[in-house]
Amino acid sequence: MKKFVLAVISSLIIINSAQLAAAGDVSAGKQKSAACAACHAADGNSPSPDFPKLAGQNAGYIAKQLSDFKSGARENAIMAPIAQGLSEQDMLDLAAYFASQEVAAGAVAEDLIEAGRQLYRGGNAQSGVPACMACHGPNGKGIPSAKWPMLSSQYSKYTETQLHQFAKGNRANDPNSMMRDIAGRLSEAEIKAVSAYVSGLH
Incomplete structure (x- = not known):
């Protein structure tokens, strides 16, 4: 305990690195999200309980998970190869887009x-x-x-x-x-x- x-x-006193990085662009994220739609749906409300809903999720969390998939800190056979092709800005843009959507x-x-x-x-x-x-x-x-x-x-x-x-x-x-x-x-x-x-x- x-x-x-x-x-x-310790986590609460860490400055949110997303505030220091370039902000994600919602419009750019929407365009880049086409590849995500098969599992997470166009608006981030996944049609399958096997895949998480991304709509409304905190942008910083989404960006961190994408970064972790890319680095291998979080292992996932589906997400790892997808994340490999994403730049840091891509991750921020995707995170901003899905965060802007309303979760079902x-x-x-x-x-x-x-x-x-x-x-x-x-x-x-x-x-x-x-x-x-x-x-x-x-x-x-x-x-x-x-x-x-x-x-x-x-x-x-x-x-x-x-x-x-x-x-x-x-x-x-x-x-x-x-x-x-x-x-x-x-x-x-x-x-x-x-x-x-x-x-x-x-």
Whole structure:
């Protein structure tokens, strides 16, 4: 828990590098997004729960993920070759475009709402899991300045997959192992419940 608190503090005091870099251009990003549409749809509202919704996602987070795909910090057989052809400006433009789009609202199974709500808003003191909203906000909008993602309306299946990847250490592009530490403490039931809850959070 102490490690998590220190990681949160250090991340919050880092100046958002996106503010120092050239801003992304929405119009240019729209033109460049044609190659993304097959998996993420033209407006970033993916038609498949296997691929994340990008619409409304924080621009800094999108740009970071694209950079991580390109460098190999985040491994993905589909995204790696796509990211290789992107320049830093391409990433900023794409991020600006998808961030400007409106995300389609998700839904949550009634039987998972309460368990998901408790974990998201209060964490689990017994297992040392902090409240998710500490980093992702009370409405799941994330913290753009820290490049922490928006979770609201995201497909529950996609969120579940990412939590499993963090828990297994297969995804390791989280600062200071924050998400790996947290996901590793979650039970299967908790992963399912909180993933469902954020899908309907908006």
